[in-house]
Amino acid sequence: MFRISWKDMLQRYGIVLGFVIVVLTLSLLSPSFLTTRNLLNLTRQTSVHGIMAVGMTFVILTGGIDLSVGSLLALCGVVCASLEHAEWPLPAVLAGTLLLGAAAGWLNGLVITKGQVTPFVVTLGTMSVARGLAHIYTDGQPISSFGAPFRWIGSGEIQHVPVPVVLFLATVACAAFVLQHTVLGRYTYAIGSNEVATRLTGVAVDAYKATAYVVCGLTAAVGAVVLTSRLNAAESVAGTGYELDVIASVVIGGTSLSGGRGSVWGTLIGALLIGAINNGMNLLMIPSYYQLVVKGAIIVAAVLVDRLRAREAC
Secondary structure, eight states, X not given: OOOXXXXXXXXXXXXHHHHHHHHHHHXXXXXXXXXXXXXXXXXXXXXXXXXXXXXXXXXXXXXXXXXXXXXXXXXXXXXXXXXXHXXXXXXXXXXXXXXXXXXXXXXXXXXXXXXXXXHHHHHHHHHHHHHHHHHHHHTTOOEEOOOXXXXXXXXXXXXXXXXXXXXXXXXXXXXXXXXXXXXXXXXXXXXXXXXXXXXXXXXXXXXXXXHHHHHHHHHHHHHHHHHHHHHTEEOTTTTTTHHHHHHHHHHHTTOOTTSSOOOHHHHHHHHHHHHHHHHXXXXXXXXXXXXXXXXXXXXXXXXXXXXXXXXXXX
């Protein structure tokens, strides 16, 4: 008879168990946590980080990292807002914003692959460039007040489900299909598992690796549209520190920082877990600097668990 050990169960479903424990704990500490109003607010807030985390999953699966997503969100957000103010048709506004995000991701991928520069260094640089361009573009001033069709993206509902949540779940489902049933997904895992061996089999490693960064740029642009619409405003300081929550969602969700192992379903749970922790600490009125300590400790613990798991697999 086939049996699964407790150790295997924890490895497979530990993140789900952790999420349940966090939700139960926060519901006991704060009566407001499990209210419908708060849960809707939590899911709306989580959707932006979650959408961006889906794209980050592709990058980390290849063994890379993208630190520029928060700054790219700000740049895409202010460009999106200016196009909306210029009274472009909504499809053109969305297309222009997504094109900007994809182009920025392609630039990251190009420098990393063709320039053979470490992803950490490249995206650390483009993080500063994108933030600076956002400040220059707006001269530090917010852009606000948009039309109702655009605002619906961030604040509307479909069958009582917030539109941002629908977009988040749709992004997860599309990404899961790509990773599990397409050539891009297969090679994304292969590159992260053993890039040299994958290259020797004749795979265009540089093209597929760059595509992962394009996907990450696209999801940052989608997050920018959702956030700008929800807040009815765009600022050059938007997205500051978002890369922490985005990377945390992916790593906590079980995707290995060394690449080749993980899934967007884990990222979904990881994003919800981070969102619940953020929301719970706000309800408990925990100061923001303590929140940074907690999230940082969670990331370190998740990476440590990943390393221990990798050692056991060897």
